[in-house]
Amino acid sequence: MVSENGAVNEDLVKERQNCSFNTLELTHLLDGGEAKTLERKEREEYFLSDPAFKDEVPMEYLSHQEQYEHSVRKACHMFRKLQEMPHGSMDNFREPPVESVAQRIKQLLGGMLGSAILKDGNPLALHYVMFLPTLAGQGTVEQQAYWISRAWNLEIVGTYAQTELGHGTFIRGLETTATYDPSTQEFVLNSPTLTAYKWWPGGLGHTANYAVVVAQLYTQGKCHGIHPFIVQLRDEETHMPMPGIIIGEIGAKLGMNTTNNGYLGFKQVRIPRENMLMKNNKVLEDGTYVKSPSDKLTYGTMMFVRVVICQDMASYLSKAVTIATRYSAVRHQSEMKPGAPEPQVLDYRTQQYKLLPSIASVFAMKFSANWIWEMYNVVNSELDQGDLERLPELHAVSCCLKALCTSDAASAVEIVRLACGGHGYMKSSNLPSTYGLVTAACTYEGENTVLLLQTARYLMKTWQQARSGQTLTPSVAYLNLYSDWRQPRTVWENTTDCVIKAFYQVAAGKVKAAAEHMERRAKGGMTPEDAWNETSIELVAASTAHCRAFIVEKFIETVSKTDVSRPLQAVLCQMAELYAVYWLLNNKGDFLMFSNLSPADVDGLQLWLEQLLTKLRPNAVGIVDSFDIHDDILASPLGAWDGRVYERLFEESQKSPLNKEPVNKSFHEYMKPFLRSNL
């Protein structure tokens, strides 16, 4: 089935002929309309046709240093092109975005262009993803006017330096100090210990010349907790470290090797008072501290990034499933029936079980990411009006969604990588580096277990409110409805209504069980903190169930409200059902315990899952085609549109530097003397 001279692979041609819906219609739906699709394609063409972004030698064959240098070159060129973008859709990027920086940044880096140009991380990413949003979210109007315009025009490059060698999660325990000296109206930054050194910030090693540094604020002899400060790290002209700044790169990592994560120590570094970002808390000239209504407002940038990460995970996973699905249509292996031709591996049920739920996850993530993005914007404008009421709910939802989207994406990328057999192990397949990028997100911006425990904290509080009969906000209103899982069971039905209800019954049951077990421990004499720690496995499980129920409901609800043609509607419904049934069966013990499901119903659910796989199988290639991912973004011989898998794999092998000469010098230096010595 190998195609001749550049023709599209015959299997893929057939798959596309058999697709039951209009793939363009789905592309437009996912982009948010036909105009948005055109805009995206125009943007992709503008960047991807530029020869300056092509790698002569694949990055993996370069040294660590060369990889970094190439990435800086490409990142600068990428942002120069953005600034010079011709009139039209990107016009608004030319002005300093004093307002709504967050929205513009999402537009700028969203989607997949960034990872196509910089495959293993962007050394300037933190400048856009965290430095600029922190200036916008934490700076006064005057600070914004000065710093944002400098940062937006790339006169300076910044990063976000919060994590230290000794503390990432527990940010109240950070050790870097910023002590106010009223005699000079300066803050003095210091790293009292090695564990106080900043460790991890992207671009910090050799790229940024400024940083937002999060440090413990001391004034008038008192510590007021962590606050953000703008610190110059390097000379703007020579790029040499400023006096008292100890700086460098932390070293090679599992992935993201071109993000230039760095370390940073301070030896009594002085900065002007005006460099403390003072939108929320303030230090007056005489050193008086003025507190904002909530100290959690300082955590705003983390909240923003957690929200955009969900969208980002959907993008990475859509790439991985496109590669694996097209490959599975092209790949033939084994015999299904004696003597019959080797089938496409996509026809094996187990292969469908690896791919189709992973494809469904892309939709689930996209729809919940859209939802949380809207909520973020609404709550953010409420915060600007001084209304903090919905901040805890947004924090709770964004924490668990970030955790589930990243951990689902990481496991699904690994599942589909394995689904490509040996070829998925090749770096050239782009699946290993996609995994490296995605699994990092399980840790950065809040380690997932820790974030799930934050959501659990909110759930425990709302559980108490539910028990006392209070009305709850919509995302937790189910706790009022399903507080007693011992209520009489109704008959199970294989319908989406019954399934959504069951997910919420499970979530409520797990919240209740965790709350009761914690209470029991406290009544038995444990401190609340020990009771919390002892119960934390169940707390994490309760948060996960809460979030899964929410994603399932949003998926089914979005699909049922979407105005599309009937064939597409059918496929979207099948996807939503598959997602729900897949997670239900994966946790059937929970459903047997807390919902209407009984052991006799499980066979029916398994059959439902298999029927959905059968229905979706003919559209698998059509669905991933609808993601409409440019070949240069997929960057994988396994996933290209034309399906010329074997030719492309062979072409890639020719790029290995070892293949430049028939005999490597190591033969003469080592092998030959060794072999001879054995004669």
Ligand SMILES: CCCCCCCCCCCCCC(=O)SCCNC(=O)CCNC(=O)[C@H](O)C(C)(C)COP(=O)(O)OP(=O)(O)OC[C@H]1O[C@@H](n2cnc3c(N)ncnc32)[C@H](O)[C@@H]1OP(=O)(O)O
């Ligand atoms: C499109 C663009 C693409 C994007 C590409 C991405 C590339 C990215 C590149 C890589 C980039 C990577 C960049 C990086 O990685 S940057 C570094 C990121 N670091 C972290 O995320 C650290 C994680 N740790 C924390 O956030 C905090 O320390 C936690 C939350 C764990 C505890 O905190 P703390 O010890 O202070 O709190 P508490 O436990 O005593 O709880 C106290 C109360 O506070 C409430 N609370 C806590 N937090 C929030 C909040 N945020 N909003 C509102 N409320 C909040 C909480 O519910 C509780 O409420 P109550 O129960 O008392 O009522």
Ligand SMILES: Cc1cc2nc3c(=O)[nH]c(=O)nc-3n(C[C@H](O)[C@H](O)[C@H](O)COP(=O)(O)OP(=O)(O)OC[C@H]3O[C@@H](n4cnc5c(N)ncnc54)[C@H](O)[C@@H]3O)c2cc1C
């Ligand atoms: C690729 C990458 C990029 C990053 N970029 C940046 C950046 O630009 N700027 C920046 O400031 N930081 C950055 N970070 C740091 C990142 O935010 C931290 O690594 C993250 O917050 C986790 O903290 P930690 O590494 O200290 O893990 P730890 O908190 O030490 O976690 C270790 C283990 O302890 C557990 N644990 C910790 N606390 C608790 C608890 N309260 N309850 C139960 N279990 C707990 C965790 O679940 C985990 O299993 C980056 C990290 C990575 C990997």
